Amino acid sequence: MHQRQPHWSQTSQRLFTECSRAWAHQYAFLEQGKPFRGVPSRPRTFDDLTVRVARSIWIERLSDQYQRKVWSDIYRRRRISSTVDEMLWNTRMDVSDLRKATAIHQIAEQLRTLEQSSMLRIVFGEQGKRWVYFQRQEKVNLNGIDLFAAPDIAVFHQDKWTLIRIRFRTSKWLPTIDLEHRLMANWAVQHTGFPSSADEYRIRELAWSRGIWREQRIEFDEKTMNEALDLLLHDVQEMRWTQRMALADPSLGILPLAASERSCRTCFHRETCPAKTGLHEAKERQREYLITLNSKSRNKVSKH
Ligand code: SF4
Structure with missing residues (x-):
């Protein structure tokens, strides 16, 4: 079976910091060549969706600029509008016409001013x-x-x-x-x-x-680049440890839950998570479960 190497990305690292359990759903089984266990990443809110639209139109714009193709303001707006519609359709998200029009206007302004920023003026x-x-x-x-x-x-x-x-x-x-x-x-x-x-x-x-x-x-400088590398190695080590626990117990019952209830509100794995009915209570139940688990394994050791 194809084995993937460990990886580090900002998205993976951020999710890991938010919740080990959610991270494990997304990534722990991937390295074994298995597909995502949960739903693939998709915009969780309309704000997420607008950021994705901005990023995707930006890449299109750069690709055309690279080939010296010029974009008019009208064309930019049309591309934004149709990408918003497409993503809304794909995610079955429903927003009012006013909210959609405001978002399209904001993305167009964001992209127009980005091209004019002193750093990117050189490119454009x-x-x-x-x-x-x-x-x-x-x-x-x-x-x-x-x-x-x-x-x-x-x-x-x-x-x-x-x-x-x-x-x-x-x-x-x-x-x-x-x-x-x-x-x-x-x-x-x-x-x-x-x-x-x-x-x-x-x-x-x-x-x-x-x-x-x-x-x-x-x-x-070289020193801070090395510090960044150390941080990366540390993250990957922690992720591998979490991954090992997830593979040993695929129920994910012993993995730490989210640091904040905020992460649970938009989490794709909420329906199957003990935190579905409240994070605080789920953490309490997990704490008791871990105490029982520890005392059982201590008893086993002392009997031998
Ligand atoms: S619902 Fe909360 S605790 Fe459960 S996996 Fe999602 S973020 Fe983590």
Whole structure:
């Protein structure tokens, strides 16, 4: 059977931080070559859906720009509108016409201003610049791990590659976010055709926040790249441990539940989860179950 290598991606890491059980549903059985146990990832809310539409239209736009195809504002709006309709249909989500029209307008504005941001003006304005865009699914092999940490765009400017990560929605700040950005540099040095030294890169983030694009510079060097790698190795080790527990007990009964009830509200695995009727109570029941399990195994040991 085809065995996959362990992998690290921001999506997997975020889910793991939110809830080990939900992570195990999604990923623990995948490495054995088995398909997803749960439903494949799809937008959970209309906000999620609009972020996906923005990202997907952005990739289309970049692909056309790469081939020097020009987009008009009307064309952009039409593409956004039909992609929103398509995703609403696929997810059987129902929203009012007003909410849909507002979202289409916001995505169009978001994408239009993104092209005009000082960092990307080079790509859309000047001819002859070297730039390349990536999809998040592009991986490199790092220490035997499939690393999914591609920048969204890399632009060659003033003798260096600027690796740019675009965040269409600013979620709450996480202490690991800078390290995650630095992994882009680890990704790039492993990627064919890119330089192998940290000195030859800059890292920037463009994040959509309160109606404008905010640009942020991420400082890094060899040392912080190594720290990012250590973080990745630590995450993967924890995931493998969780995976082992999931394979040993596929009921997932002993895996930690979500840190917050918020994660449960939009979780695809809620129907089959003990937290279906309340996270707090489910954690209590699990705690008692683990105490019983431990005392049984202690009794077994003392009888031998
Ligand atoms: S419902 Fe909550 S506890 Fe259960 S798997 Fe989902 S996020 Fe985790």
